[in-house]
Amino acid sequence: MRTTGHEPELQAACKAVRLAAGLCQRVQQVLKDDEKTNKLDASPVTIADYGAQALVAWSLQQSLPQQKFSMVAEEDATDLRKEDAADMVSSLSKLVNAVLTEQGADALREGQILDLIDTGSSEGGSQDRHWVLDPIDGTRGFVGMRQYAICLGLLDAGKVVAGVLGCPNLPKAAITDADGLAGSALRSGKADVGCLFAASRGNGAFVGSIAGDEMPSTRINVQEQYSKPEEARFMESFESRHSDFNFSGRVAQLLGVTKPPLRLDSQVKYGALARGDAAIFMRFPKKGYREKIWDHCAGAVIVEEAGAIISDAAGTPLDFGKGRFLDLQDGIIAAPASIHPALVKAVQEALAQQE
Numbered sequence: 001m002r003t004t005g006h007e008p009e010l011q012a013a014c015k016a017v018r019l020a021a022g023l024c025q026r027v028q029q030v031l032k033d034d035e036k037t038n039k040l041d042a043s044p045v046t047i048a049d050y051g052a053q054a055l056v057a058w059s060l061q062q063s064l065p066q067q068k069f070s071m072v073a074e075e076d077a078t079d080l081r082k083e084d085a086a087d088m089v090s091s092l093s094k095l096v097n098a099v100l101t102e103q104g105a106d107a108l109r110e111g112q113i114l115d116l117i118d119t120g121s122s123e124g125g126s127q128d129r130h131w132v133l134d135p136i137d138g139t140r141g142f143v144g145m146r147q148y149a150i151c152l153g154l155l156d157a158g159k160v161v162a163g164v165l166g167c168p169n170l171p172k173a174a175i176t177d178a179d180g181l182a183g184s185a186l187r188s189g190k191a192d193v194g195c196l197f198a199a200s201r202g203n204g205a206f207v208g209s210i211a212g213d214e215m216p217s218t219r220i221n222v223q224e225q226y227s228k229p230e231e232a233r234f235m236e237s238f239e240s241r242h243s244d245f246n247f248s249g250r251v252a253q254l255l256g257v258t259k260p261p262l263r264l265d266s267q268v269k270y271g272a273l274a275r276g277d278a279a280i281f282m283r284f285p286k287k288g289y290r291e292k293i294w295d296h297c298a299g300a301v302i303v304e305e306a307g308a309i310i311s312d313a314a315g316t317p318l319d320f321g322k323g324r325f326l327d328l329q330d331g332i333i334a335a336p337a338s339i340h341p342a343l344v345k346a347v348q349e350a351l352a353q354q355e
């Protein structure tokens with residue numbers, strides 16, 4: 001990987017994401033029902049989400065002690081500070097400390113772990129630097145033994161300047177039609193899995209193994225050619241409650257795409273797009289749903305550095321500098337620069353047909 005203006009941050013981010021991924025992998029092996037809870041919005045959260053967030057906060061501060069630390073992250077410790085959460089906090093503490101002591105680091109007290117989780121309460125915005133973390137994106141995929149990702153981006157003055165995606169269950173080889181929907185390669189347990197994607201602004205996107213400690217060094221690019229739409233594939237959520245599959249189907253039809261969609265949980269989709277497994281990404285949540293910056297920040301810089309354009313359904317670039325939410329119109333789409341204009345046009349046509 002070339003030396004970049006954000007090399008120390010990218011290295012620190014890879015290290016932090018790998019540490020968190022190690023914790024997630026431990027938990028996925030032994031996930032028990034009583035370690036899943038539901039947040040107010042009925043989305044699940046596990047001790048792995050909390051543990052991964054604590055470890056990333058800890059690791060970034062260890063790696064970059066000179067830098068002011070600000071983080072916008074999905075989870076907070078409010079529920080863990082309630083009396084009935086004592087057992088969960090105790091499991092969380094054991095888990096986090098098992099990973100830390102394995103690294104030769106000192107164990108942390110429960111209160112310190114909760115405080116680390118709460119460092120993710122920054123509002124972000126268009127000034128200064130902020131880390132943006134989704135400790136487990138695709139928690140439903142994580143619980144269901146499918147795909148999930150640890151997603152860490154860096155905002156500088158409202159722009160994403162670096163991003164890392166840890167994808168412990170993503171096959172290292174491109175997902176092919178033969179793998180079927182939802183990356184079922186994972187379920188077989190046979191595929192060689194575990195990818196780490198990294199990109200910094202202006203320096204390209206790279207992939208490597210999530211194991212070990214080398215920086216990702218294989219340069220990746222999106223599928224540039226779109227001469228035959230019938231050969232193109234699109235990706236969308238595994239969860240139908242997260243995106244309108246009927247609508248994406250109509251857009252695909254307008255584009256002349258005939259292959260069935262590849263449905264994967266989490267920002268793994270952005271990594272897969274960046275390395276050319278599929279050509280198009282579409283996400284159309286229900287009206288009124290507000291997207292959060294941590295669900296797209298790291299993935300956005302990775303797909304852009306691999307040659308894609310990511311935007312809302314109107315073709316407007318995503319603005320990560322407005323706080324914890326993204327203000328956007330009608331969903332998120334991404335595709336190689338050569339395809340993106342046709343994609344915007346098809347989405348607009350499909351929207352017009354709906355009216």
Ligand SMILES: Nc1ncnc2c1ncn2[C@@H]1O[C@H](COP(=O)(O)O)[C@@H](OP(=O)(O)O)[C@H]1O
Nearest residue numbers: 043136137138139140237241242265266285289
């Ligand atoms: N009703 C909804 N519509 C759209 N997205 C939703 C949603 N409910 C939850 N999500 C978001 O969808 C993310 C997963 O994306 P995907 O659908 O690509 O797997 C979740 O991230 P977490 O799993 O980090 O909570 C969550 O933020």
Ligand SMILES: [Mg+2]
Nearest residue numbers: 043044074139
């Ligand atoms: Mg969540």
Ligand SMILES: [Mg+2]
Nearest residue numbers: 134137138295
């Ligand atoms: Mg998420």
Ligand SMILES: [Mg+2]
Nearest residue numbers: 074134136137
């Ligand atoms: Mg999450």
